[in-house]
Amino acid sequence: MQRSFNIAFLTSGKSRGSNFEAIMTHLQERNVPIETKFLIITRADAPITQRAEKFGVRYILLDDKNTFEQELLALLNKNNVHLVVLAGFMRKLSEDFLQKYSGDIINIHPALLPKFGGKSMFGMRVHEKVFKMKEKFSGASVHYVNERYDEGEVIAQQKIPIGHCTSAEEIAGEVLKIEHQLYPEVIEKLAHEYLKLHK
Ligand code: GAR
Numbered sequence: 001m002q003r004s005f006n007i008a009f010l011t012s013g014k015s016r017g018s019n020f021e022a023i024m025t026h027l028q029e030r031n032v033p034i035e036t037k038f039l040i041i042t043r044a045d046a047p048i049t050q051r052a053e054k055f056g057v058r059y060i061l062l063d064d065k066n067t068f069e070q071e072l073l074a075l076l077n078k079n080n081v082h083l084v085v086l087a088g089f090m091r092k093l094s095e096d097f098l099q100k101y102s103g104d105i106i107n108i109h110p111a112l113l114p115k116f117g118g119k120s121m122f123g124m125r126v127h128e129k130v131f132k133m134k135e136k137f138s139g140a141s142v143h144y145v146n147e148r149y150d151e152g153e154v155i156a157q158q159k160i161p162i163g164h165c166t167s168a169e170e171i172a173g174e175v176l177k178i179e180h181q182l183y184p185e186v187i188e189k190l191a192h193e194y195l196k197l198h199k
Pocket of ligand 1: 019
């Protein structure tokens with residue numbers, strides 16, 4: 001029996017879940033030996049739950065900030081999760097949690113890190129700043145998560161021209177398209193690397 005690479009998704013707030021959908025579609029189409037154990041939501045009304053249902057992924061509501069990390073850690077350990085995929089998770093994980101969890105955690109950021117990263121730089125705020133600064137290029141970065149916002153090692157980046165964009169929304173749309181390519185590819189690569197090492 002082939003081993004599988006176990007992943008879990010982490011989202012927060014009213015998460016839309018377009019990256020989740022792109023990743024799940026890619027994994028299914030390419031038959032990647034990944035088992036998606038669960039998806040964490042922090043609000044019962046998050047639109048991502050509809051996408052989770054579509055793919056048959058179990059979602060779990062953790063809406064108490066005081067016990068969030070403790071409950072999450074227990075779930076990750078119980079399900080032997082190798083990789084946590086942040087997909088629209090806008091909070092910071094504590095140093096204590098990061099030390100206790102033995103797997104890897106990755107995030108996608110909608111800009112070319114280290115530019116336009118850091119506290120309060122997420123979602124549309126990033127694109128608004130990029131637009132205001134009249135940047136000619138933007139892109140997406142997938143990186144490991146550490147105790148500082150957007151400062152973990154970058155795994156992969158894709159750059160696109162945005163000089164033609166006339167609004168932050170337009171930049172967001174262009175960047176999102178490449179997020180949907182880059183994130184699934186990175187996860188597939190990490191799965192194959194893990195499975196090669198743990199035959
Ligand atoms: C994505 O654009 C992602 O890069 C961004 O939130 C959006 C989530 O969209 N994440 C951050 O800004 C993290 N700092 P989605 O729910 O449709 O995947």
